[in-house]
Each structure stands twice: as C-alpha cells, then as structure tokens.
Amino acid sequence: MRHCRFIIAVITSVMTAASCISEIDTSSVPEPSESELALATKSAGRMSADHQKGFLLIYVDEQTVARIEKGEIDRVAYELFSGMEIRGFEPALSHMPKNKEVARELGLHRWFTITFDESIPVRRIAQEVAMRPEICLVQFNNLAKPASDCKSIPFRPQPKLMAAAQEGATIPFDDPMNSYQWNLNNTGDKKVAATARAGADVGVMDAWKLTTGTPDVIVAICDAPVKYTHPDLEAAMWVNEAELNGVKGVDDDGNDYIDDIYGYNFYKGSGSHGAINWESAGETGHGTHVAGIIGAVNGNGLGVSSIAGGSGNGDGVRLMTCQLFEGAGSAGDAGMAEALMYAADNGACIAQCSYGYPAYTFENDKSFMDNAPLEYRAINYFIHPKNAKHPALESNIIIFAAGNESASESDYPGALPVCVSVTGLGADYLPAGYTNYGKGCNLAAPGGDLWIGSYKEEENISQILSTCISEVASDYAWMQGTSMACPHVSGVAALGVSYAGKLGKRFTREEFTSLLLTSVNDINQLIAEADLKPFKDLSFSLRPYRTRMGTGAIDAWKLLMQIEGTPSVMIKSGTTSSISLEDFFGESYDDLTYLSVEIDDDAKKTLGLASSPRIEKGVLNIACMKNGSAKIRVYANVGGTEISRELSIISRGVYSENGGWF
Amino acid sequence: MVLMKRTLFILTALMMLAAISCKKEDKNIDYKAKLAGEWHYVPEDFEADIYAVFEVNGGFELYQQIGGGRHKHYSGTWSSENSTLSGTYSDGSAWGSKYSMTFTDDNTMVLTALNGSADVSTYVREDVPDEVKDSCVEVKSTAAADCAPAF
Known part of the structure; x- marks a missing residue:
C-alpha cells in the first residue's frame, strides 16, 4: 500500500x-x-x-x-x-x-x-x-x-516524467516542478488522470492575488520531523532566534527547552534529547512532505510551490516542527500532548496533525475523552482562548487527517467537535479509495489518488508532489493519503488567518471554523453522477460517500471572500422570501442539517418580522414587513461539529433577482 | 351644486397646471445628459455603499458593497423616457423597479422607485475610486477585466 x-x-x-x-x-x-x-x-x-x-x-x-x-x-x-x-x-x-x-x-x-x-x-x-x-x-x-509502508515516489527527472507535466498550468511562481502540482492548479490534463477535472484543486490561484501568507502565522507540524535544512523549506521555518544565537546546550530563551531552534523532538526513545532528527532508520519523510504542502518557499526558483509559501519575497507562513515520530518510534500520548502545549506556548496558531487513532478505536467523543484524557486536555490547552497569540484569532485552530482505513467514520482526535477532520480527494474531485468518510468528517481536500493515474509509475503524477528527505527518497516526492489532504486545509486556513490579520479582523475559533467549513465547492453531485472508481486492483462504489465527505471541497478563494465581510442577502419587504443558503454554507448546503436561526428582538423589530424564520432543505424562509437591515445567525451540524454563519439581511421595497441594487 | 362645480373647476385647473409644468420640465431638462457620469450613494438605513456609472451610450456599471466585504460589480443597459429611468442587467434580470429622476442641482440626483415602495435614493456625482474598480468581485455575466471572479 x-x-x-x-x-x-x-x-x-x-x-x-x-x-x-x-x-x-x-x-x-x-x-x-x-x-x-x-x-x-x-x-x-x-x-x-x-x-x-x-x-x-x-x-x-x-x-x-x-x-x-x-x-x-x-x-x-x-x-x-x-x-x-x-x-x-x-x-x-x-x-x-x-x-x-x-x-x-x-x-x-x-x-x-x-x-x-x-x-x-x-x-x-x-x-x-x-x-x-x-x-x-x-x-x-x-x-x-x-502502519503502512509510507512509500514515497521520488521525483526523478526522467524523460517520461518530464513529458507528463500538466499543460496550461499557470502557477505564478518560478518553482520548476509546479506544473506537476495539480492540487494547486488543476487544468484537467489527462496526463494526470483520465478522469482529471479542471478546477479540482484547492482554489488558491485567485486567492494568491490577495495573500500568499504572512510570516506572523506559525503552523505547528505535529508529525515526523521537518527537515529544516531542506533548500525549499529552510527559509520557511519558524526560528527561535534566542536559541539560534544562543549557547549550545543552554536554554537561552528560558522556555524550558534547550536548543529548540526550529521546534522540538518529543520522541524520547532515541537519546536525541529534543534535537530534530530525520536520519533514523525507518524515517519516511512524511512530516517534511506535509510541511512542503503548506509552506515550501514560493518563487525561489526551486522545486515546488505551496499554498502559503509567500510571494517570492520570503514572506510566507512559518513552519514549526514538533517531532512526534522518529524512524519507527513514536512519542506516545504524553509526547503528543506535550507537543501541542509547546506549539501553543511558542506562538503557533494552527496545529497541523496528520495522525490519529484508527476508525472504530473509540465509539464516540466521550470514549475518546475517557480513554485519552491527557491528549484531550492538551488539545483543549492548544485551543484555549488564553493561549491565542495571533491577533486575527481568539483561539487557535487544530486540524487532523480523517484517516486512511476506507472506514465510514473519522479517526480520533479529528472526529472531536473542536477539531477539523479532513477527507481525501483525487484529481477527479472524487473520494480517494483510502479515505475515511462519514461521522466526524468535516471537509475534503486533495490528498492524491495513485489509482486513477498512469499504470506506469514513472509517469504517474496523480499523487501529491511535495518536499521530502533526500536521505529517504529525494528532495521531492509524491505521497498520498488524508495525511496529504490535511495540510491543504491547514495551508488554506493559514492563508485565511494571514488575510484576516491584514484586514484587521478577528475571529473566534467557532467563527473561523465555520468560515472554513463553508468555503467549499460541491462534490456530492459529482459523486452521485459517478458510479465506480478504481482502488488498488479493485473498484469501489462511491454511493456511500455522497454527503459524507464533509461540507465539500475546500476553496481558498471562497474563504478569503468570506473573511472580507459578512455575506448579505437582499430581500423584498412586505412578502415572504425564500433564500438559498448556498452562498453561505457552500455548495453542499442542501445536504446539511440545520439546527436553528438566531435573531434578536431588535433585529425582529427592525425588519418587521411577521413570523420566525424557518429553514427547509437549505432554503431560509423569512417574511420582513419593513425596510431595514439586520443580522441573523444560522446554525448547522457538519459531521458532529456545529457551525454557524452570520447573514446580513437587507429588506427593501426594491428587489432584483440577481441581488443588484437597482 | 355650485360648490361642486367650483371644486371641479379648481381641480381641473390644478391638473392642467401640473400637466403644463411637467411638460415644461420634460422640454427643458435633458435627463440623459444629466444622468451620464459617475454617482455615489451611501444609504442611511442600510449598511451599503453604491457607485453607479451611466454611460451616454446606454450602458451602466454598478459597484455595490452591502454588509461589508468588497464591492460587487454588475453591468447592463439603461434607457429613459423623460424622467423615468429603467434598465436591465447583463444577465437578463430586470431592475427591481423603474425610477423617477429628479436633479436638485448638477451634482445631486434623487431616484424614486416607481413600484409603489417608498424607496428613495439620493446620489451625488463622484468618480468611482480605482481601488473599488480594481478589487471588485464580478457578478454573473459581466466581464470587466479588472475584477476577480465571483464566488
């Protein structure tokens, strides 16, 4: 596998x-x-x-x-x-x-x-x-x-591979391998896959016109080590300046960790005493690959581009390595808990976590809380409002991979309501055979899908290309899994925090998560239209995946648009209006479970509400008898996570179907 | 009976006077010329910011920001008959109402909706800022090159 x-x-x-x-x-x-x-x-x-x-x-x-x-x-x-x-x-x-x-x-x-x-x-x-x-x-x-062989396919510039590059890709950075990065700009080139679909990417091309990330956004890579000397990552690393310029073997910044220049190694089994180590036997390059998807340096004329790797002027987000795995060794619950606390204490606002307990390990949230209480408390430490450091967030964001067991529920901890759990898509915008789906899953993103690509490994580019470790494979390699989908969402979230900071906006964790989960493109229609899809040597039915991959496929542009302002809707006063919630909850709006509509007494008075608004199949029915504007909040449930959107209702005597003012 | 006749006479006289005055307005005001140009409207009752550009050739551009965020860009065509203004968006949608135009001076225009609602908007002559044009979001079938795609 x-x-x-x-x-x-x-x-x-x-x-x-x-x-x-x-x-x-x-x-x-x-x-x-x-x-x-x-x-x-x-x-x-x-x-x-x-x-x-x-x-x-x-x-x-x-x-x-x-x-x-x-x-x-x-x-x-x-x-x-x-x-x-x-x-x-x-x-x-x-x-x-x-x-x-x-x-x-x-x-x-x-x-x-x-x-x-x-x-x-x-x-x-x-x-x-x-x-x-x-x-x-x-x-x-x-x-x-x-648990798998974690195999990475090294990027080797063979003639067949060079010929397999996407045509028409227009990523605006001079990183030579980015024409292979369909996950950033999918042109629908059939060399990626016969079923590749134009636009089945993370929607970052337009988003880059607004932001390419800012260095004040620190993403903690809780994973295998990030090779901080990698030529495409070195300039993107979070740096603890006091330790960098300090004395070796001394806790120069007084944070209790010695020589934690780029992060810390929480695996205690090797005797590395906290030093980041990617040279142990069994190392796979997993953490380095994940890091490159989020923040490999853009526009440096090297290797790959990334979602939040800056504009080419060294201005992308910063990556903190919180090493949990060393070779075949694991930091265990205690190390994972400590890593999250370290990340929070040292300024990370997003925890990127491509690991989890396999599906069915825990029956429900309570089971996880009861059986992994230390890790659960550490998660709550990371997201505690008093630990938020970035001005755009009132509390930090934590994102997990949904898991790769093809199971009908998310792995924990991702399934917890306070976490975002990410499922995996191929270049065809359809679920990859490995991905978990169903209970606890919140959002989908490109994770790669080997089995829809070329049968010839040297031409197969349908997985995700990112940075890797030359000691294991090469400086760049293809990998796939929800482990790769997860950093796409973390990268988009990092862009969102960067942009919110630029605009001087500030969000609670619940608000930001709601924006993230509703900044999506619909995949359910595609799933419904498709029938079977290849997985390994078999085919599997997509039917069970419909409406169960989360709210939809993440789209960076939509997130930035939502961050810019409260979405508004114009309705005609004096009559009952039916408003589709698609623009506010994403293209899967009609498959969501809506919980309630919150509207305060002042707003009711301003709008002259004749009755309480109600929602049927993703359509909000509201009767405003007066001209005026007011805000309401709609609540929905996605995979066990409650999300909400604030809507600005403009009730006027003039109404045009397309929302135009005249 | 006499009182009724007098009342009818007065009403008729008033109506004729009104008709004459309207005709006089139609004749003396070139509404098309006055309308041409760039206008700005900030409603008092709504969280909105509206810029409109009326071209002499009958095209219009509308940049509207409602409830925050960036301006959305619409375009289409307008026409007028005397003081009555109407239009259609480029996606085929009709305007929500026809409007009666009144110009209190060369730089102030009042549009009063003629659909029975009490919607009155007072625009002042003002160029659309470049940052609004450059950062707007395209809506439907409009095609301004500067704008980002709609979401």
Missing part, C-alpha cells in the same frame, strides 16, 4: 474486557479481583499492543499534587508505591506549559509518569497503582506508528 497512514494498533481495553467477560458466561470465569475492578474504574487509555513498556501515566488528586508541589515528591512516592516495583515517579510533562493558569484549569499539573522494569507486565502495575485512592486515573501510553 503506497499511501501513508499513522495507526495505533489497539487491543481490547481493560474496561471492555471486563464487560465482555460478564456478557459471556459469568459462572465459568472467576470474579474479577479487587485490583482488576479498581483498574476498570480508573482505566484511561486502551492497553495497546504497542503501548510503552515499563511506563504508565497516572492522574493524582489535588491533595497529592499539593504535597508534591511543596517538595514532598519522594515522600509521596514512598507512600504511594511502597511494596511495588516502581523505579521512577515524575511529572508527565517534562516541561510544564507556560500558561500555568490554563494548565491548572485543565488539570495538566496532576499528570505523572511511573516507570518500572520493562519485564514487568504493565497491566499488573496498573492494577496495583489503581488500588491507591490518591490515584484517580491510570493511562497506558499508546505508541502511534506508521
């Missing part, structure tokens, strides 16, 4: 196991022991086949943490673990987040790790510590790792 996905192999949780035993035959199995019951009550985190050995996360009560903060950690450790084979006891977050107030509010100061000999079964220790009343939760440290 060529596409890349991160997966955590999960075996039955302790709680599930206990419930299964009782369902099967309670008379034939022994009663669970007291310690098993204690663990069943306090278990948080599923005992994975790939959990970290000799390691557990625990969440202690306030009294215990107060004693530890007074310097009694050794005494507390003795009292809690005497008689157990515990070797170490220390705070789970090796660096406490900067915002102590928010960290305490979320209980992050109450997480600790215990370590013990790797030969001892983790479950046994978990049962023992769960018996302690001071310990509220016990979490296994699941280890994420690439």
